Amino acid sequence: MATGRTHRPATRSRGIPEATVARLPLYLRALTALSERSVPTVSSEELATAAGVNSAKLRKDFSYLGSYGTRGVGYDVEYLVYQISRELGLTQDWPVAIVGIGNLGAALANYGGFASRGFRVAALIDADPAMAGTPVAGIAVQHTDDLDRIISDNGVSIGVITTPPGAAQQVCDRLVAAGVTSILNFAPTVLSVPEGVDVRKVDLSIELQILAFHEQRKAGEDAAAEDEGAPPIRATPASRKGPDGDMPAVMPA
């Protein structure tokens, strides 16, 4: 039974803030584009606009990595690409395992941007025996029974969960038990992991709901101010699937 520990563990390992780490990939992408255009140097102002951030923020971010700029000139593109890549750990190979080869899992396996920077889809795992052996994106799907061995054999430390929500926690536990210490979770579930395991979640539904909130705010400037002050009596928002009609209808406040 996993105790609800979902904190990101030891984010601030030493120095370099989490917010900066989250922006480094943005900088790296912009720098790579410049590198492909053979641009030798770039100023903080140019790079900041390319990455969509403030220039002061960018300079402060880079200051955590070291003094890699030249005053009056800017930053050397190639050198900075290498430094950020090294800092992010992209100079080494990261075998990744995707668990749950449904629509989304298959799409991720086929996603080109996946393997772009050091990440390599090392294994596809699914619980459906009928899928075992089926090639997806040129890789044969393997069965969940062999999960432990697959993770070990390939030295996978990063797992991607694209299973239905009901199976996510179980898959997560098995991945962690097999040695995975970083998990990218696409299932709409709160995963409980032991200390030392990182979990990042990608949740379409949440993103849409946040957008809907702002959208409502934008549209609500004129109309839709109907019952703002007086909350409606209806304690049943819709026909919820309750076993009996025993819904509270307390209506506090």
Next chain:
Amino acid sequence: MATGRTHRPATRSRGIPEATVARLPLYLRALTALSERSVPTVSSEELATAAGVNSAKLRKDFSYLGSYGTRGVGYDVEYLVYQISRELGLTQDWPVAIVGIGNLGAALANYGGFASRGFRVAALIDADPAMAGTPVAGIAVQHTDDLDRIISDNGVSIGVITTPPGAAQQVCDRLVAAGVTSILNFAPTVLSVPEGVDVRKVDLSIELQILAFHEQRKAGEDAAAEDEGAPPIRATPASRKGPDGDMPAVMPA
């Protein structure tokens, strides 16, 4: 030429902080699960652990919505589900258009959690003429040429971009011109949008890179402290596709 304005516009419309808005979907999900189990009330402590957050944080979040709890008892599940749904704008229907029906776009169209709460896939749009008319997830794909009309006819205000990165900005501009004011961007690009348009990005590559950073930190406690102090001379991280061999090799610091 879009000026690089990627700030989230007017997040703090009135009251309710952005961080709280981002957590409301989590609470809603946990509450819905409780509702389906016909649990009448729940304490902040229980709900907090179910949602994977701190109980004090949850109470403060709810305090922004109003005083919906009963001291000594907790929160009424059904009532809270309705209040949060209303606050997030989930009581109304949100037609969504997905642009770019590749692997990812098709997966999203088939994604069940999409239509779960008020969101309805109203249109699928792709630039490939060969795809026009092809049904994906039971919806016929339409061509980009009709984008403007499709958005208008269906009253779409939320667009999802799953195109290749090169086409993302152009698609974004067209969506905005057609009246879309909220965009969920899966393309690895920094989108420039005018004031009043919300953009949220989902970037697998960035998530993986952040995980790799922490992974490297975890693994780097024992070994991998090789050349920390002395950065390598190699200014060319790999064989970059430069037109000529004119790479700077400046090596500052």
Next chain:
DNA sequence: CTATCTTTGTGCACGCGTTCACAAAGACAT
């Protein structure tokens, strides 16, 4: 060698978010 000009690196202040800790409020038993 000196002056000027550009751009970095950063000290500082401010605002947001998180967490603690506790008083107020209500349920429940007697």
Next chain:
DNA sequence: ATGTCTTTGTGAACGCGTGCACAAAGATAG
């Protein structure tokens, strides 16, 4: 009616992240 007990709601302190504004550094020209 009174007391006890549970749980909410929130004031206050703290820490992190952001942005301003400027001094230091180095390039470049004369």
